[in-house]
Amino acid sequence: MEYNHFMPTRVISKKDAVRDFDFSKLGKRAILVTGKTGAVKSGALADVTERLEACGIEYCIFNEIEENPSIESCVKAADAARSFGADVMIAIGGGSAMDAAKAAAVFATNDFADPYEIYVSIPRRALPLVVVGTTSGTGSEVTAVSVITASGKDGERFKKSLKSPRIYPLYALVDPKYTYKLPWNITLSTALDVVSHAIESLYSPKAGEISLIYAYEGLKRAWSAIKKAHWQTFVEFRDITPDVRDELSCASIIAGMAINLTGTGFAHAISYPLSVNKYVPHGLACAYSLVPYLKHNRGEDERRDKMFEQAVGYSFEEFYEDMQKLLPDAPSLSYAEIDSFTELTATSASLKNSISPLSGTGVEKLYLAMHK
Ligand SMILES: [Fe+2]
Incomplete structure (x- = not known):
């Protein structure tokens, strides 16, 4: 090991x-x-x-x-x-x-x-x-x-x-x-940052036994807590309960320890120009590329695919559907922005930090998906 x-x-x-x-x-x-x-x-x-x-x-x-x-x-x-x-x-x-x-x-x-x-x-x-x-x-x-x-x-x-x-x-x-009074938009974005950290660490080529444990546990806790928080906010119309907030807090520390060992992957690389130039909150900016990230890496390592499905509690497809329900519309990008963001991201080491690395063309495709 x-x-x-x-x-x-x-x-x-x-x-x-x-x-x-x-x-x-x-x-x-x-x-x-x-x-x-x-x-x-x-x-x-x-x-x-x-x-x-x-x-x-x-x-x-x-x-x-x-x-x-x-x-x-x-x-x-x-x-x-x-x-x-x-x-x-x-x-x-x-x-x-x-x-x-x-x-x-x-x-x-x-x-x-x-x-x-x-x-x-x-x-x-x-x-x-x-x-x-x-x-x-x-x-x-x-x-x-x-x-x-x-x-x-x-x-x-x-x-x-x-x-x-x-x-x-x-x-x-x-x-x-300190997180108990955070509004839904900040809770969602920060929680999706945790999910991104866990998933990007799970599929990193730098992963080892300990980082995989952190990534799995961080994802399991964060994903279950986000779903509960969403339910409490939009179905029960009440404040997110302290036990759910506590779980998100713990998940964020665990997933932080995962990326400390492996680094982040291309969902983070793609996010940076969106945050700096389009003012998209960090966690959301990462989450827009999470489903493509999973599709890109799925099938490369059976063990990690199984860990992913066990952590979220259902199949990849169900996860994709739930992500779509959670995410607000992605920002729309002009062709000039797509060119410039692709260039800004081209040299990021994070593009290679997944078991299936992403090319420059892959980056452009992800930004193109945000063109309206
Ligand atoms: Fe992050």
Whole structure:
């Protein structure tokens, strides 16, 4: 049996994980890195600040992280950390806040002549990072990856993954209560991100015994929870129950550990231009390519096909039908957009990260399916 496992983040998932955490062991001055709304609305920011005060830690708040965070925002957050003299960074939010903080924690301790040097090598250890998630989807809590929006020579914007063992959070404090009030659209998109992570990891050529267990378990929990959440919202007309939210939270961490071992596949590669240029939420943008992804890989490995059907609880065909019911209409793309998105995606390593790799023509076909 083959596997190769490393994940150094201590994950503490429980009720009041933040309120019970002793931040004083990490430093005396903290910078909180967040977006404008999620950290406040979820109640996580209030819990963190209250706890920091109780622990006698001074803090400042940098709340300028946008969705699909830019490298410039990460540098700005790092500058704020330096001028405050922060010795610990705390990210509060979804994938954007966490990914931005991972890069900012590196910028805060390394002197790069050009910020893009971060992609080449990271000489010095980053600021210790604690992450507090407010959505169930990204899995960024447990990965050595940060996806940042960068600028090309002609000003084009594209997502670029930074991967380094230097950017693992030191602690992930997971309390699903922060997700209890999320509206359906965010719940759906983030949950579909979990499903995408699990499926893309399941069919990765880098999969080993441990990542397959994570992928299977993440998919099983996430898919069953999405269906329950959908039923509660649209048939029973009530709020999604805490047990379903808790299940989604756990699934997101498990699927995060799966992609930490294998990376993501072409559904993620295809998603990036849709998010950066068409403002499609990340999980949805990935999910539009999930059925084609499965059709492309199905039949390549009998064991994985069986694991897939066991995890979702029925056949591929039934899964395709349910995905269609869950997904809103895909964005419509012009021919110019299809050309440009195909070019942006052409060099992505994720295209090859499935047991049946995808060619450039395959990418174009997937975008063409979104042309109306
Ligand atoms: Fe993702």
